[in-house]
Amino acid sequence: MSSLTTALHDAALRLYPEVQLSTKARFLPMFDLGKGEISSTAAIEVARALRGDAMAIAQRLIEELSPRFGGTWKVVAGYIVLSDVSSELILQEVRTGDMALPKRTSGRPRSVICLTPDSITPVYARMRLLASSALQAFLTVAIEGRCRVGFEPSPPQEVSSLGAVVTLFREAVERALASDSEVRRTAIATHLMEEQVVGAPTTIVWTSHHYHEQLPKEVKRFFSDARREGHTLLKMPPDGWLLSRDRALSEILSPGSIERVIGRLSTQEAWARWLFHMASATPSGDLDPSVALYDECASPRWSLQVLHERLVALASSVVTTPRAELLDRVGDSLVEDRVLALRALFLPMLTSRVIEDGEVLGWISTVEEFAARAHARLNAPHFRAALSKSPLSRDNVQIIASLVFGITSILPVVTEDVCARQQQNSNQRDQT
Numbered sequence: 001m002s003s004l005t006t007a008l009h010d011a012a013l014r015l016y017p018e019v020q021l022s023t024k025a026r027f028l029p030m031f032d033l034g035k036g037e038i039s040s041t042a043a044i045e046v047a048r049a050l051r052g053d054a055m056a057i058a059q060r061l062i063e064e065l066s067p068r069f070g071g072t073w074k075v076v077a078g079y080i081v082l083s084d085v086s087s088e089l090i091l092q093e094v095r096t097g098d099m100a101l102p103k104r105t106s107g108r109p110r111s112v113i114c115l116t117p118d119s120i121t122p123v124y125a126r127m128r129l130l131a132s133s134a135l136q137a138f139l140t141v142a143i144e145g146r147c148r149v150g151f152e153p154s155p156p157q158e159v160s161s162l163g164a165v166v167t168l169f170r171e172a173v174e175r176a177l178a179s180d181s182e183v184r185r186t187a188i189a190t191h192l193m194e195e196q197v198v199g200a201p202t203t204i205v206w207t208s209h210h211y212h213e214q215l216p217k218e219v220k221r222f223f224s225d226a227r228r229e230g231h232t233l234l235k236m237p238p239d240g241w242l243l244s245r246d247r248a249l250s251e252i253l254s255p256g257s258i259e260r261v262i263g264r265l266s267t268q269e270a271w272a273r274w275l276f277h278m279a280s281a282t283p284s285g286d287l288d289p290s291v292a293l294y295d296e297c298a299s300p301r302w303s304l305q306v307l308h309e310r311l312v313a314l315a316s317s318v319v320t321t322p323r324a325e326l327l328d329r330v331g332d333s334l335v336e337d338r339v340l341a342l343r344a345l346f347l348p349m350l351t352s353r354v355i356e357d358g359e360v361l362g363w364i365s366t367v368e369e370f371a372a373r374a375h376a377r378l379n380a381p382h383f384r385a386a387l388s389k390s391p392l393s394r395d396n397v398q399i400i401a402s403l404v405f406g407i408t409s410i411l412p413v414v415t416e417d418v419c420a421r422q423q424q425n426s427n428q429r430d431q432t
Helices: 003-015 042-050 054-069 087-096 123-144 162-178 189-195 209-214 217-229 255-262 268-278 300-314 323-330 338-357 360-379 381-387 394-408 411-415 418-431
Strands: 038-040 072-076 079-083 111-114 147-151 157-159 203-206 232-235
Touching: 003 042, 003 054, 003 087, 042 054, 042 079, 054 072, 054 079, 087 323, 087 338, 111 123, 123 147, 123 162, 123 203, 123 255, 123 268, 123 338, 123 360, 123 411, 147 162, 157 162, 162 255, 162 268, 162 418, 217 232, 268 300, 268 418, 300 360, 300 394, 300 411, 323 394, 338 360, 338 394, 360 381, 360 394, 381 394, 394 411
Parallel strands: 111 147, 111 203, 203 232
Antiparallel strands: 038 079, 072 079, 147 157
16 A cells, blocks of 8 residues: 555544455545545545544544645545645555556456446437447456446347457447337346356446336346345446437437448447447537547547557657656656646556446546647647657656556557457457
């Protein structure tokens, strides 16, 4: 543990000796840096164990920690939130976190299932849900090498390539368009019950609030029991994100319009870019499914791919630097452009949260903001002029190092050609 998290555990043990904090109470990076940089659920854990006031407990813990570590502290809904952290503490958190994103090499793979709504939910809202669950599976396969993926009513399948995830997503999208008016609210729990194996990772299920409310009591009871037992985590994005109330968009969001768009997706890579676009942080009221057909950073995947290409072209020597050395070079970039550096440094840990907890919406927002800010930095005239000089200045190397650290933490998501990988897997199967 970092010195900050160690001090948090020590303070909690001193003040509340009857409570043992879990490892999940450590300080974790926040998705929205406007609300804070890192936060901890320690006070909520203590309050739950003692049936106390999380706000008051958090304030007591802050009084113990703030004199020693400085920074700006506050309590938000029981969370201990810290901003303006020193560079040394930030780098400690990154080094002791999930920097390397280790692959899951044993045991059952993680499971991601989309409980696809029926006609009670508009088609484009179903597209958003399908894309969100597919993006989580996409990240899981990219980082861990495999995942069980299911889009109800089809049973889950174990996949080990990004191309396979994209194929299942495409089939689910086409099925949703072909069954626009169907009513389907039973025969759901069977597939999920098969996932509940002792020692298996938590199954993450995606659906909408509105659809969940219409499910039979026995199905909702199944989800309630599974959540309580820790088998299943149910992800239901806010309806405001899924549902557009802007009548002017009825044409571009209609099933016919979406069907015409996907009819133009001729390759696996095009489908992958569309997947990222449909899962993006763009409010559904502003979402145009056809925009991802054009290379203008509408798809976060395309934006990240271009960012990686630019970094390779501008500073290939930095791009090939081992990740541990990159961290040593970041240093003062937290002073030069703190927001950009934090987004880059936090990407590995935030990606782990997507894989483990389904925090897709926070991740995609962070990635979009990271890519946009990175492109803006590289486009700045004074920065481009500085990069043309050799050798690069220390400050410029630090900024480039932070960008490279961020992009390499999700490199399989960015650089792997889903078409090539799928063909490679097919060739290997043919040979065996």
